[in-house]
Structures are given as C-alpha cells and as structure tokens.
Amino acid sequence: MTPMIDFGPLLPEYPSEIIMGVLLMVVVWLVLRAKVVPMFEQMYVERADKIQGGMERASKAQAEAEAALAQYRAQLDGAREEAAKIREDAKAQAAQILADQRQRAADEAAAMLEQARHQIEAERHQAAEQLRGEVGGLAATLAGKVLGESLDDDTRAKATIDRFIADLEAGVSEGQPA
C-alpha cells in the first residue's frame, strides 16, 4: 500500500535500515560499556590516586624539611647562646683574674712597703739608740772639756745630758732641723 503523502527519502527504503541501525548501535554501546569505558575510568581513578599520592608525599617531604630546618635553627640558636655565654664567662673570668692579680700585687707591694717601713724604723731606732749613746758620751766629754771637769761618773751630769738629748729628740720629732 502506498501512503497518502509521498514522504520520499524521509521514509526508509528498507526496514532493514532501522533494524540494523538499532542493532549496531546497541552492540557498539554494549561493547563500549563492558570493555572500553571501564578501562578508561579505572585508569583515571588510578591516575588521580597517583597524583594525589604524589602530592601527599610532596607535602609530607616539605613538612619534614620544615621540621628539620626548625630543628637546625633551634640548634644554631642554642649554639650561639652557648658561645655567647662562654665568651661572657671568659670575659668575667679574665676580669676576675686581672682583679685578683692586681689585688695580689697591691697586697704584696703593701706588704713589702710595710716590711721596709718596719726595717727602716728598726734601723732608725737602732741608729738613734747608738747615736744617743755616742752623743751622750761625746757631749759629756765635750762638756767635760768645756767645764774642765769630768762628768763621767757624776749623777747630776748624767741627768743633764739625758735632758738635753730628750730636748734634742723632741726638736727632731717636731720637724725642726737637728
């Protein structure tokens, strides 16, 4: 039977066209669904995992590097502090040693001075004693010569001489020329 309107090429010439078209398309679809697309999708999943894993590894490595850096920095700071402390200690110690030495030198000098003063005092004493004896004898002799009489054994004369010497000493101790 012929249709009312002539559709021309708009109707298939053979039903086989539609049947085979559907059949072939379905076969293509099923094969791609069973074999092709799963392979691609699986590969994409693996790739995503790999990239993600790589990124995680990279971030982990970075974190480790940062931790190591922080540790080195801390160690460096510690070492610097220690060095500064050692330097400070050394400086303090040096100052201490210097002060000690200075003190010791000063003490020694003072001791030597003291000793020298003692010796001088002792020698002065000795000289004074000696001089007193000699001056007494000399004065007595001189007075005896002046007076024309011997005062050697006279008690009065002896007292006079002693008083004279004492006056003399008092004059010396007041800073007057002897």
Add this chain to the structure above:
Amino acid sequence: MRPLIPLEGATASYEPPSLHNFQFGGIYGGPDWLNRPLVQAVAAAIIVIAFWLWASRQLKTVPTRRQFVFEYFYEFIRNGVARDALGHDFRKYVPYLLGLFSFIWVNNLFEIFFLTMFPTMANIGYAWALAIIAWIVYNWAGVRRHGVGGYLRRSLFPSGVPAPLYVLVTPIEFMSNILIRPLTLGLRLFGNMFAGHLVVLVFVVGGSYLMLHGSQPIYHVAGVVSLLFSFLIFALELLVCTLQAYIFTVLTAQYVASSIADEH
C-alpha cells in the same frame, strides 16, 4: 523517475544527481536490503568497536603519545559532552554517548572516504534508528529517576506555570519533549548528510560531464573549475560530518539532562 536533460549538442545525455543516487540494490546478487549502506553501517560498527578496544588496551597512568591521542578523543565526549551536560552522574551515559558519536562520525566520514563515497546516514533509516534509541534513552532515564508519574508530571506540567495555562503549555511540552525531539534529531542528521552528498554529486558528476562531454570550450573550463571546487566541498563536508555527529551527541545528552533534572 530519471529526468533526462539534453544539453545542446551533447554527445551523451546528462542524468542529474537525484534520489536514485541514494538507492542501492543488493550487492553480490543478494537481497535488495543487503546493500552498500548496510555494509557500511556494519563496517562502521566494527571499526568503532575495534578502535576503542585497541585504544583501551594497556592504558597507563602516565600516557604514551598514542594514548594521549586516544584520551583526547575519549575526554572530548566524556568531559566535553557528558560531564558538561549531565553533571555528577554522567558516567553511566559515557558508553552510550561515546559509541553514538563514534558510530555517527565514522558513518559520516564514509561520505568523503574514497572507497565508499556515501554517507550511511543519507539513508534515513539509520538516522531514525539512532533517533529512536535516543528517544528511548532519555525517556527511560527520566522514568528511572522520577518514576513514570513524576517524569510525566515534570516534563508535561512544568512548575511555576499558572494552572489555566497548562491547557496551552502541556500540549506544547508534549509535542516538544515526546515528538519533536526525536524527529528533529533524525531529520537534522539525515538532511545534512543527504544534502551534502547531493552537493558533492552535483559538483563531481556535473563537472565531469561538462569536462568530458561539453560542446563548447567554456563548458570544459567550467567542468574543470567545478571539479576543483568539489575539493572545497569535500573540506566543508568533513566539517559537516564532524559537526553533525557532535550535535546529535550533544543534543541527546541535553535531552537526558533535562529528563533527569529535578526541576524543569
């Protein structure tokens, strides 16, 4: 109907390209339906299947240069069509859309492949077949997502329309969603390939005739120019072949997307 147009002083009668160029008898003395387009369609299916089986062999996470090309094609449909149109649950439709595009494209390329020189889709039965499948796929997708009632309500009674207007809107939606979509899908594909092949025939057959049998020198020149121009037409047809395969696939994906969308 084979009109004969006698040219002035022509040595052979000219037979302009027409519908008979799209009708084939059975090959090798077989039945009429076992014709060239059918062989082409089978060949296209075999080529598509063989290509993708080959392409999906030994896929590596770090692609080789060859695999990179395969992935480019695959992602063209997977990301460029399926994911863009369908959103997060696009994976279910990738095999269909990939097969659809590949199958149409290879069949269309037969138009300019020198051994076949005929687009399978210029026999409308193949275009109708793909349109029918697309119709089933997008309606089925909607029914499976929303149920029969939910799908019909969503596609025929769009929300946000004042109730009286459904008198107007529902028939339009029915025509658009249920009838027009598969018709336009099939007709668009068929019409482009049919017309393209016809244009090629006009330039090649007509040009050859003018060149060989023209009665005046100017006809020979025109025939040569026409044949040269047919190369440009071939280039244009390469574009049309690809574009039509792409459009069919994209529109199918869009129809599926509108079927499974939560709101219209």
